[in-house]
Amino acid sequence: MVGIEIGYARVSTSGQDLTAQRDALGALGVDAERVYIDHGLTGTNRDRPGLREALAACRAGDTLVVSKLDRLARSLPDARDIADELTRREVKLSLGGSVHDPTDPVGRLLFNVLAMVAEFESDLIRMRTREGLAVAKAKGRLRGRQPKLSPRQEAHLVELYRGGDKSPAELAELFGVGRSTVYRAIQRALPPQPGEKADAAGTGSTSCSTIHASTSSTTRTSTPPCTDPAAATIARLTGGNFRLIQRLFAQIAAACSPSTTSASMTADVVEAASSTLVLGAT
Incomplete structure (x- = not known):
């Protein structure tokens, strides 16, 4: 029985496009209906739904086709495990049109080198990402989660609430925030009553007068x-x-x-x- 070609493609982020890999797999003779994809998943994690489906679709005599080895795995142990599993199941592995021969010492060497390069590129990406975040944080560009209301907006919200012009629900709709945000802004603006102790955030604990005022x-x-x-x-x-x-x-x-x-x-x-x-x- 003549085997069939099973294609696999992957991109690491949801913003990346799979067109180039689909075209490459089509040029290698893979039917578009037999291409399995993982969109927005890293190659350092082997637990990918598209990869599981591609491996499950392979039968003895079939060929698993990828445009490049780093699309299959970004880890040397994972690449070896996948190749060994395919060999045990008598499934061939095609890397950009070159069929991997596990019995050839030179072929095994080249496979390991390619897997090491793919892993090195992944480590390099992570290192550059950490460095970029550190530089952005040092320059003040990485400030974490921004407050939903600016100090001026929060002051205006409290002023409207104290004037009795708007209810908390109306204020939430007016400023485009949730009611919890409105309640927190109002609570921060309430001054501590005599005899109250301020908490860690600088606001007074709720007393009888505070409750009655609300x-x-x-x-x-x-x-x-x-x-x-x-x-x-x-x-x-x-x-x-x-x-x-x-x-x-x-x-x-x-x-x-x-x-x-x-x-x-x-x-x-x-x-x-x-x-x-x-x-x-x-």
């Missing part, structure tokens, strides 16, 4: 002041999320009401009620 006027007037331990527990349960704090106050208003058996709310009460509170309700 709620509506109705909630602020109807809910009596709570104790500092209770505020700390509420802040821990809600993670400092103003929206959840508003909903939480709506649910515990009855517990803080003077008509209840206890006019004050302690941390133990809040902790005991945490398992039954539904923060999503209003």
Whole structure:
């Protein structure tokens, strides 16, 4: 039975094109329907879906065709393992039209040299990448993740929030950011209250006055002041999320009401009620 040619092509980044390799494989007699590809995968990792499919498609007497050895592997051990596996399965390996003969000492030498060159090129690329990143960092061009809001934008957002012109949801839509970004900007702008300790970021911990300032006027007037331990527990349960704090106050208003058996709310009460509170309700 006459064997068939199975093609394999690979590029390391998604921005690279496979046209040149496809054309080269077509010129070597490989049918376009029998070409397996890996797009955006490095050759230093043998675990590639396209390579697995190409190897699985090969049968005894077939030929695996690649335009260059570095498309098959960028590691000398991987290149040797693939070549040995193909030899055991009686599958030939064609490197740019030259069939590798594992029984020829000169052929084995050339194969190892080509594999070493491919591995060396991969190491050289990694080294140049690290050097480029180090130079960019030294020049201040590599600053990591940039904030979503500039200081001027954040100041404007806080000003609109304090003026009562916009809700957090409207501010998020206006500035094109998520609500969590809005909440963090507002929390950073809130000054520490008397007696509060500033945290590592320089912002004060959430207190009763801070929580009441973030709620509506109705909630602020109807809910009596709570104790500092209770505020700390509420802040821990809600993670400092103003929206959840508003909903939480709506649910515990009855517990803080003077008509209840206890006019004050302690941390133990809040902790005991945490398992039954539904923060999503209003």
